[in-house]
Amino acid sequence: MSAAPPICGVIAEFDRAEPMIGALRAARAAGWPDLDAYSPYPVPDAAKILGAHGAPVGWIAVGVGLFGAALQFGVQVWLNVFDYPLNVGGRPLFAWPLFLPSAMIVGILWGAVAALVGMLALNRLPRLHHPVFAAPGFERASQDRFFVCLFTGRPGFGPEAAAALLRDHRPLRIAEVPRA
């Protein structure tokens, strides 16, 4: 293997979620600095081990949504009360309840867009290429297989240690991930 191209990690393939979670837990316990797992559907337990959760997406969407709603409300007030006051049968200019519907709607629009963009940004997507795509059989991560990838490179966390750690969980196969 020494003549092979430089690698950036070791990946193990499983046919079920449980051994994947087991391997993740073991790698975390061993203090592995950089690791990830790939699954064909959400596995919340695995995400918890890796310390990822959805709450930041929610906060981004709520914050941006409120900002959008406030901006829309403010723009309406400025346009219809200050910049272009139009007297319609003596009705009040600052008719705030009538500024609420579009403020709410546009706030929702901002929030929904922020949910998508925020999710992508936190996930560092779109990123069309990633080294794990080169791992053999990785196309089944989007179908029916589960993968754990231990990224190597730090001293003490080399490929041999990674392979030994992953082998304990009886994966279907262990492969090296070439550096892209």
Place this chain on the structure above:
Amino acid sequence: MSGAQGGIDTRRIADVALAPRFGRGFLAALAAAALGVLLLCYAVVVLLVVGLGVWGTNVPFVWGFDLINYVWWIGIANAASLFAAVLVIRRHGLRTAVNRFAEAAALAAVLAAALYPILHLGRPWLFWWVFPYPATYEVWPQFRSALIWDFWGIMSHVVVTSLFWYVGLIPDLATLRDRARREWQRRVYGLFALGWRGSVQHWARHQAAYRLVAALVLPLLLAAQTIVALEFAVTLVPDWHQARLPVHVVGTGIPSGLGVVLVLAVLLRATLGLERYIDDADMDLLGRLFAASALACALIYAGEIVTALLENPRTREAFLSRAFGDYAPLYWGAAVLTTLLPQLLWWRRLRHIPLVTVPLGLGAAAGVWLDRFSLVAGGLVRDHLPRIGPLYAPTAAEWILLIGTLGLFVLALLLFARFVPVISMFETRHEESEREAP
């Protein structure tokens, strides 16, 4: 447990989208829908060249097919998205089977709906005047008017419905990318999958975003229909000037959307061989939901009668003329098709006969269309002033435009069924894995 792989097999769904050929039936349907879209182009060109005079609208009937069809399409879109969003938020088992194409139906319907408000402006190419942009004359849109809210409502509706559909689609596009055998398929699906690699960390944020957008769809749906209803309610027309109108428009729209979803479910099962994923239990639940929405619709109709009788004489007279006057068949047709006939689906046996469910679903959609016609045209029969002109009747140009939007709706759904997975694959896998767990 190692033999459990069969449980999460969703290859059948992916291969539908990747199949090189789809058969003559699909091509024939595609051709028919494309013909419809050509008719739509023709109708739009005639409208732009000749003007609004090609329509049958005239004082007092200033709104005709434009508003009838707009409200109708929006109703279908809303009910379909409402249904999909509630399933996603509640993580209901039915979501795996129907939420994806309910979202697609909503998207196709909202596209068809969004055409009408633009086309009915008279000078549609100036529709951007409703947007607050710094004009030379230094005038701004009047935000105290429901008509301006509608612009924001429709625009947000189109964008958020598309987002809801797309966010749920990203992981499934990655599956297609990975299963595709041909290079161009891999590239196209890969591009739209945004490099999704199924990291469990990404999943956690994706699920949060998906459910969040689903939750955000809900108030938007109510707002969109309510604003349309308010456009009627703020006028002085006796039959429209009622606080109950938003409830009526939102509530009666639901059987139309659920009817369309029901019909689509039957068609997808029959044509794509997806009985395993949209199983009999799903159809059963969908049928009962449809019947229940019709029951809610019946309550709204009953409420309408009671309110009309309690209201002032002008409103009562306007309602009676709508129910028993020139447009009476529309009112009663709507009442029968949207409230009475769907009740048949309370019988378990009937819920599983496509020859019963398809006509009932389409009937409910048609019934809601009659209700919109009755509301828009019939509501104006008794106004404060005596009417001198003839009654409103749609012209050929309006019918062609309606057929054209139907073509657009069908074309969008056919392309959807052809190129993307019609069933949420990752949700199906998720569901199956949960079922296997003890």
